[in-house]
Amino acid sequence: MQCTLLHKRIAVADITLDDATGTIQKIQKVYAPQHLPVGISVRGGVVDRASLNEWWTDRAIPASRSGVRQALETLNVADTKLLLTRCFGLSLSDQYWIRPERAQIEWDDVNFFDNPFSDDIGDALFGRTKKTDGFDFSSPDNTSDGCLKKRWKIINGKRCLIKGGSNPFVQQPFNEVIASEIMERLNIPHVPYMVIWDGDEPYSVCEDFVTKDTELVSAWRIMQTQKKSNSMSVYGHFVYCCKLLGAPDVVPMLDRMIVLDYIIANEDRHLNNFGLLRNAETLEWLGFAPIFDSGSSLGYDKLASQISVSSGIDCKPFKKHHDEQVKLVSDFGWIDFGKLSDIKDIVKSAFSAERAKERVGEKRIEAIAESVARRVEVLQSIAQSHALIKLTTDDDVDKNIAADYIHKQ
Numbered sequence: 001m002q003c004t005l006l007h008k009r010i011a012v013a014d015i016t017l018d019d020a021t022g023t024i025q026k027i028q029k030v031y032a033p034q035h036l037p038v039g040i041s042v043r044g045g046v047v048d049r050a051s052l053n054e055w056w057t058d059r060a061i062p063a064s065r066s067g068v069r070q071a072l073e074t075l076n077v078a079d080t081k082l083l084l085t086r087c088f089g090l091s092l093s094d095q096y097w098i099r100p101e102r103a104q105i106e107w108d109d110v111n112f113f114d115n116p117f118s119d120d121i122g123d124a125l126f127g128r129t130k131k132t133d134g135f136d137f138s139s140p141d142n143t144s145d146g147c148l149k150k151r152w153k154i155i156n157g158k159r160c161l162i163k164g165g166s167n168p169f170v171q172q173p174f175n176e177v178i179a180s181e182i183m184e185r186l187n188i189p190h191v192p193y194m195v196i197w198d199g200d201e202p203y204s205v206c207e208d209f210v211t212k213d214t215e216l217v218s219a220w221r222i223m224q225t226q227k228k229s230n231s232m233s234v235y236g237h238f239v240y241c242c243k244l245l246g247a248p249d250v251v252p253m254l255d256r257m258i259v260l261d262y263i264i265a266n267e268d269r270h271l272n273n274f275g276l277l278r279n280a281e282t283l284e285w286l287g288f289a290p291i292f293d294s295g296s297s298l299g300y301d302k303l304a305s306q307i308s309v310s311s312g313i314d315c316k317p318f319k320k321h322h323d324e325q326v327k328l329v330s331d332f333g334w335i336d337f338g339k340l341s342d343i344k345d346i347v348k349s350a351f352s353a354e355r356a357k358e359r360v361g362e363k364r365i366e367a368i369a370e371s372v373a374r375r376v377e378v379l380q381s382i383a384q385s386h387a388l389i390k391l392t393t394d395d396d397v398d399k400n401i402a403a404d405y406i407h408k409q
Contacts, residue, residue: 001017001085001101002015003015003016003099005096005097007035008107008111008280008281010032011031012035013030013036013047014027014028014029015027015052017098022083022084023053023081024052027049030042033047037221038222038224038225039220039223039225051224055221059084060080061080061125061142061143061144061145062147063080064147065125065146065147065149066148066164067125067127067149071127074132075121076133084143085100086137087138087142088100088110090111090112090140091112091140092140092159093210094217094280095107095111095212112140113159116154117138117140117154118138118139120135120136120137120139121135121139121141121151122139122141122152125149125150126149140159145272148164148166148172150164155205158208160205162196162204163204165203165300169300169359169361169364170201170202170359171295171298171300171301172300173204174202174350174351174356174360175264175294175296175298175350176293176294177195177204177350178264178347180193181346181350182340182346183256183291186259186335186340188256188260188291189253189291190290190292191206191292193206195350202356202359206292210277213280213281214278214279216276216277217277217278218273219272219275220272220275222238222275222276223241223271225245226241234317235254235318238250239251242276245285247287248285248287254288254328255330255331255334256291257269257274257291258326258328259332260291261315261322261325262322262375263340263379265297265298265313265315265322265371266294267296267297267315268316269315271317273293274291277289298347298371304361304363304364304367308371309371326382329386332387333383337376337380343369343372344372344373348369
C-alpha cells in the first residue's frame with residue numbers, strides 16, 4: 001500500500017507498506033526530515049528504514065497482551081501490526097498517522113483528540129463484543145502498548161485510558177492510586193488515577209495527558225538520538241541526550257521519579273513508560289512528562305510474606321536494584337517527609353472498599369502498608385546522609401558508577 005506518513009498536517013515522507021505483514025517496505029520521497037519520529041537517523045538524505053520500521057511496528061499492540069489472541073480471532077485479523085493501517089496509525093500519544101495514496105482525508109477529520117472513535121476494538125480486546133463482522137476499526141486501541149488489558153474510552157468528553165491488573169491479585173489498579181496520592185503529597189507532576197469496578201474486576205482510569213498539540217516521546221526514542229559511549233551509563237546517556245535536545249529540568253524530574261519508584265518498589269519503570277513532552281508543530285521540547293504507569297509495584301505479583309522483603313528489590317531502568325538506583329538521586333531536599341507521616345493510611349485507603357479487601361486480602365494489604373512505611377524510613381535516612389556528605393551523581397554520569405553512601409548511615 002502506498003501512503004504518506006504525516007505529522008499532524010505536515011507531510012513527512014512517502015512510504016510503501018506490505019499488505020501482508022504491515023511493515024514498511026520502502027521509503028520514497030522525504031518531505032520534512034526534521035519531523036521524522038525522534039531517533040530516526042538520516043544519512044546523506046537517506047532515512048534508516050530499519051529504525052523507522054521498528055518505530056512503526058512498536059506502535060502495534062504487543063502480541064503478549066492479555067486477551068489479544070482471542071481478539072484477533074474475533075476481528076479476523078492475523079497480526080496486530082495489520083490493525084495499524086485500519087486506523088491510519090493514529091494514536092492518543094502522538095500526532096503521527098498515515099494517509100493512503102489518493103485518500104481524501106485530513107488530520108482535522110480523523111484525529112482521535114477531536115473526533116469520536118469506535119468502541120469495537122476495545123470491546124474485542126476485553127472479550128465483550130457481540131459482533132461477528134462489520135467492525136469499525138477507527139480506534140486508538142489499535143496503537144496502545146503494554147501487556148495488561150486496556151482500552152480507551154471517551155468519558156464526559158475526556159479521552160481516558162482504562163487498564164486492568166494481572167492475576168492472581170489484580171493489584172495494579174490500586175497501586176496506581178497509591179502512587180498518585182504519594183506524588184500529590186510530594187508535589188511530583190503526575191497523572192492522577194482512580195479505580196472503577198466492572199463486576200468483580202477493578203480497573204484503573206486516567207485521563208490522557210497528551211493533547212492535540214503535544215506528544216509523548218519515550219526515553220527509549222530520546223536515547224536513539226545519540227550513539228551511547230561504552231564508558232557512559234544508561235542514566236548518563238539519557239541526561240546527555242536530553243541536554244543536547246534542550247529539554248528543561250530533566251535531572252530534578254529524574255530525582256522525583258527514582259524516589260517515587262523506590263518508595264513503591266516499582267519493578268517496571270522501563271524506557272518506554274517515561275519520557276519527554278514536545279510541541280508536535282514547533283518541535284519545542286516542553287520538559288519531562290508527568291509520571292504515569294506505576295502499577296507494577298508494591299509486590300503486585302508476590303505473596304504477602306515476600307512483600308516484607310525490603311532490600312534487593314528488582315528495578316529498571318538505570319540499575320538492577322532499587323538500593324543502587326536511589327544513589328543516582330542528586331537532591332533529596334525537595335522531599336517533605338512530614339507529608340508521608342501517614343503513609344500506611346494512604347496505602348490502606350486505596351483498598352478501603354469491601355470488594356477491594358476481598359479481592360486483594362487484608363493480610364496482603366497490611367504487608368503492603370508495612371513495607372512502604374519501612375522504605376520511607378530508609379529513604380529518610382538516605383536523604384539525611386546525602387545532605388551530610390553532599391554527594392552528587394557526577395561520577396555516575398561520567399564513569400557509570402554511583403557513590404556508595406547507603407552503608408555510611
